[in-house]
Amino acid sequence: MTETTPQPSAASVATIHLSQLLKSPVIAGSGESIGRVDDLIVRLPGGDAYPPVTGVVVSVGGRDVFVSAERISEFGVDRIVLAVNKVDLRGFERREGEVLLRTDILGHRLIDVAAAELVRAYDVELDHTGDSWVLARLDTRPPARFFGLIKSSGGHASRDWKAFEPLIGHSQSLNVRGVSARLRGLKPAEIADLLEEADKRERGEILDQVHGDPELEADVFEELDSDKSSRLLNDMPDGEVAALLGRMRADDAADSIMELRQSRRRRVLDLMPAGQRVKVITLMGFNPDSAGGLMNTDFVSCPLDATAGQALSTIAVAHALQPEALLKVHVLDADRLVGVVSVIALLQTDPATPITGILDDDPVRVSPETDLTDIALLMADYNLYAVPVVDDTDRVLGVVTVDDVLEDIIPEDWRRREPAPRPVREPAPASTNPTANPDGPAQL
Template sequence: MTEATPQPLPESAATIHLSQLLKSPVIAGSGESIGRVDDLIVRLPGGDAYPPITGVVVGVGGRQVFVSSEHIREFGADRIVLSVNKVDLRSFERREGEVLLKADILGHRLIDVAAAELVRAYDVELDETPEGWVLARLDTRRPAQLFGLIKSSGGHASRDWKAFEPLIGHSGSKTARGISVRLRGLKPAELADLLEDADKHERGEILDQVHGDPELEADVFEELDSDQSSKLLDAMSDSEVAALLGRMRADDAADSILELRQARRRRVLDLMPVGQRVKVITLMGFNPNSAGGLMNVDFVSCTPDSTAVQALSAITAAPALQPEALLKVHVVESDQLVGVISVITLLQAGPATPVTDLMDDDPVRIGPEADLTDIALLMADYNLYMLPVVDDEDRVLGVVTVDDVLEDIIPEDWRRREPAPRPVREPASAAKTGTQNADGAAQQ
């Protein structure tokens, strides 16, 4: 079944900016002013709906009270008029799942999903629909300032609400929203970048979301820089760390173990699944910057009497391996490397073709003690994406992939440089009118 395309809001009869509405008077049905607007309440619905305005937080005589949207007769930029003459003067208490636009959104950072970056909301746009008022768009452009005072920009650079994922610290709201489909749609490297840019509270919410998908959590931790990963692991229990490392690639798990305090390493290792523990301990025996320390001990192999279709079946039977480790099949006899075949060669060959007719019987290989420079030079000279690591008797110990080499060879200061801008795709429900460019400016 194909996924339904998100539908944009219909042309609105009216649009109000939250900044205009805050502190506006709230008028009773009798015409008497009873207070001023302190905040607006929305609920973040599931699916692809826009959040409806469910109520207003009104400041009345030094306290905050709740007025339901059902009791609002007129919703304007300069005032709110009620359909009742009296309001319940009990102090407002937030209920589970409620989001406050001023307290939770305005001035706070959200995730711009298309750009995979944290941006700040400087204003909120509300639209009137046949079903009521809804949160429709955000203005993420910093207002111009003159001598420290906000200067009007002459218009709002608003973008569709559905382009963002809010980070709301209120525990009841987080629980009600559950795991965000939009957030889980980001790549692990993008989520890692967000975590590295986030403050303590933002980081906590992103981690809570990621933690709901154990495999995604492992992928994200593989992408984190060592300092950030170490800090996050320090805040976790031994059993949580062991479970996480048990799902990670063995080489990345070994690096993470070494980042732990010495006193924790043995405890965490003892709690890890036996198979993963053996792999990690093996890798910890090598210098982290050597081929042995960089290699992944999982690789695809077949015997010399295999056919092309059987070699391809070995790849199909290894869904848990990283894609980079599936680029070649290693032909192994009595634990010794006798040849290597690329996946492309196997795909182009007849199914019954013997692998011995297809393989490179003298493949480039490297010893576990080789350093990063040796690995990089070999990969560059022979145009390789993967190198088998063998011992003195030509037994395959693992494979080093080009992504591992790049990760270690890139200077640390390069990692901190601002990435080049990339096109931002708005959701299909994007702007009410016109299209939006990458920095939020409206094109009419």
């Protein structure tokens, strides 16, 4: 018998929910019921295509068997009709890269890329493209409950499959999916939030992906809660920890070193790049709640005889510094602080203007012993984003930036609050006409 691609018929529709298909009867070409739908199989394609349905797992007399999509003549909301009279009764075995919609997606979590959060899939929508059925959308809205019983939610809150990073923690398809550019395109703080919410398997996969981008990995660890960062670092070998801390800001690296077991600290420090090791050891000598413990030892500076244009050029090449540390240039004379000038003043001044004509020659500064509360009050009183830390001779030791102060001053119970939900654009209604978009599912 010639195998045909399943097409919509009078009894079928252009969009089907997985929940409608599960446990539905599977009818042979002769009209005989041979089993019930246990699961649907898709294969994740390369590029930006939707995953096509490649087969059905059918429960036949207590045995799960595979039926290829090519042997199906009709997908309906209440049944599947085969184009053949018999099926191969050998037990179903999953092949590399196959994804089972019920087993692997329903009830499991995925990354909502736009909202940068982990969400759970409660249903799957399949669309007919004219050539095949494809996984088109997910429903991530929990079903309504009434006295503990699950009731219909009264419709589906479906969103495009491409809005999600699929199957986090699903090792069977990891090789097919590869490293996700979408996941690595999230902000470091967003990835850190995902790691803090993820379970062990999900966390392992997210870490594997960011590990492929060393700079992103360092940025993510800078954003992690100290307890979570400590647990993750404890699971890494000394060499990897040293390399990671070597790419982090010195103040964050010092905090991470202090979170390690004391028996590991010296080993990790010895493996770190020499320059970073010196900075970290210096910072470790200060009280962590003081200016010395909070400061970053990297800052942007220029000599007293510089022009506005030359000062701006120092900012242009300071790629390794955090943006907050670039808002002001520290003007030095023989390594002593004689003033600061804001980047705004530099941008609004003729490049040939001497720096002495626009600097603030009496800037707010603090000693390494200044405590966190005093720094916060100074920043609030003088509307500062950064404060230089100087020794007794006015030599600049580092800079405390506003993000460091906020991170330490926010109450712990605030950190456990759920953030306000991000607005998500409602999808356009899906077309019920299978010819409306012959190249793929309705775009949301």
